Amino acid sequence: MQLRVILPVTAKKLSDPVLKEAQLWASEGTSVDLRQIDRGPESIENTYDEALATVPILELIGEAEREGVDGVFISCFAEPAVHAAREIVDIPVFGGFQPAVHAALGVADKIGVLTVLPDVVPMQQRLIHQYGLASRVTDMRVIDVPVLGVDDHAIVLDRLEEQAVASIEERSTSGFVLGCTGMLGLAADLSTRLSEKYGHVPVIDPTGAAMTALESTVRLGIRPSRRDNFPPLPKTRT
Numbered sequence: 001m002q003l004r005v006i007l008p009v010t011a012k013k014l015s016d017p018v019l020k021e022a023q024l025w026a027s028e029g030t031s032v033d034l035r036q037i038d039r040g041p042e043s044i045e046n047t048y049d050e051a052l053a054t055v056p057i058l059e060l061i062g063e064a065e066r067e068g069v070d071g072v073f074i075s076c077f078a079e080p081a082v083h084a085a086r087e088i089v090d091i092p093v094f095g096g097f098q099p100a101v102h103a104a105l106g107v108a109d110k111i112g113v114l115t116v117l118p119d120v121v122p123m124q125q126r127l128i129h130q131y132g133l134a135s136r137v138t139d140m141r142v143i144d145v146p147v148l149g150v151d152d153h154a155i156v157l158d159r160l161e162e163q164a165v166a167s168i169e170e171r172s173t174s175g176f177v178l179g180c181t182g183m184l185g186l187a188a189d190l191s192t193r194l195s196e197k198y199g200h201v202p203v204i205d206p207t208g209a210a211m212t213a214l215e216s217t218v219r220l221g222i223r224p225s226r227r228d229n230f231p232p233l234p235k236t237r238t
Contacts, residue, residue, distance in 0.1 A: 001029065001218055003211070004069045006060050007036040008053045008076050009043050011148055014182060018075050018207070021184045025211035032211070035060045043147035043182075045119045050080040057081040058088065065089040071214040075181045077115070077206055078123050086224035087231055092217040093224070096181040096206035097127050099213040105136060107202045108175025112139040112167040114160050115179030116147055124179060139171045140179070150182045157186055161193050168198060175202040181210075 005022045007015055019034040026032050037056035041049035057074060058081055064072050071092040074082055079095030086093050104111045115124060121140055128137045141163035143156065150156050160178075167173040176194075178187055187205035194201035217223075 001031070001070050001215065002068065003030060003032045003214055003218075004064045004072050005032060005034040006057060006064070006072055006074045007034060008040070008057050008074055008080050009147075010037060010040055011042040012036075013148075013151070017151070017184055018181070021207050022073065022075070022211050025208045027215055030215060035063070044076050044078055044080060045117055045147055047123055050078055050123065054081045054084065058084055061085040061089055061093065065091055070218045073207075073210045073214055075207065075210075077179050077181050078120065079127065083229070086229040090223050092214060092222070094210045094214050094217075096210055097124070098131070099209040100177045100204045100206035101131075101133060101137060102213070103209045104175050104177050104202065104204045105133075108173075109136070110138045110172060110174045111136055112141060112164065112171070112173040112176045113137060113179040114141050114143065114163055114167075114176055116143060116145055116150065116182075118142050118144075120179070137177075139167045139173050141167055147180060147182050150180060151184075153186060156183065157189055157193075160186065160190050164190065164194055164201075164203075165197070168194070168201070175204070177204045178206055181206050 007018055015036050023032045040053040040056050044050050074095045077096035079097045082093055082095040128134055143159035143163055145156055164176055187203040191203040
């Protein structure tokens with residue numbers, strides 16, 4: 001099985017860590033490579049950034065299908081271009097949000113999202129309501145660290161713990177999703193810290209959730225529904 005990660009930002013420092021993390025989640029016999037957009041935002045922290053990234057993402061999506069890739073993970077929790085991608089290719093395409101939240105739904109009743117900045121909250125709240133999840137995703141907290149700063153694991157982990165504890169105490173949250181695919185290698189450590197205080201508290205890594213879901217989808221032989229994702233009609237697009 002050949003899976004591909006599309007990195008929908010131009011910051012070069014993210015490419016190697018994101019690829020290595022994705023490869024860690026791949027099963028034996030699954031190969032993973034990465035392509036990065038060549039124009040657009042350094043990071044995605046608002047709807048404007050997301051819009052700028054869309055066209056180069058879709059170009060890489062088409063390239064992936066032509067090269068025989070079995071499935072694609074667009075490495076961003078905001079899921080830029082995911083639905084458009086499903087309209088133009090017949091391979092499974094996931095972003096970070098759906099797989100992570102769906103994994104959390106299986107292990108916790110009240111889910112909190114721990115994300116980077118207030119700027120991303122409106123985007124992520126729109127996804128929650130779009131997917132009809134408002135009754136289960138009951139809290140969202142920010143750690144006030146930009147996407148390009150989440151590689152400072154010591155600071156980020158402390159801030160994640162602080163916000164998660166507040167969410168548990170104030171909202172009785174029972175599980176968490178990390179709301180940025182750049183928060184690499186932090187989910188297990190955060191779960192350990194919280195579980196020492198409250199009993200087991202699951203924390204879902206969006207990259208791990210996406211890669212394992214993508215593998216499962218490919219093995220099941222399923223692809224985007226054409227009752228939801230209609231292929232674009234032929235016409236001039238400039």
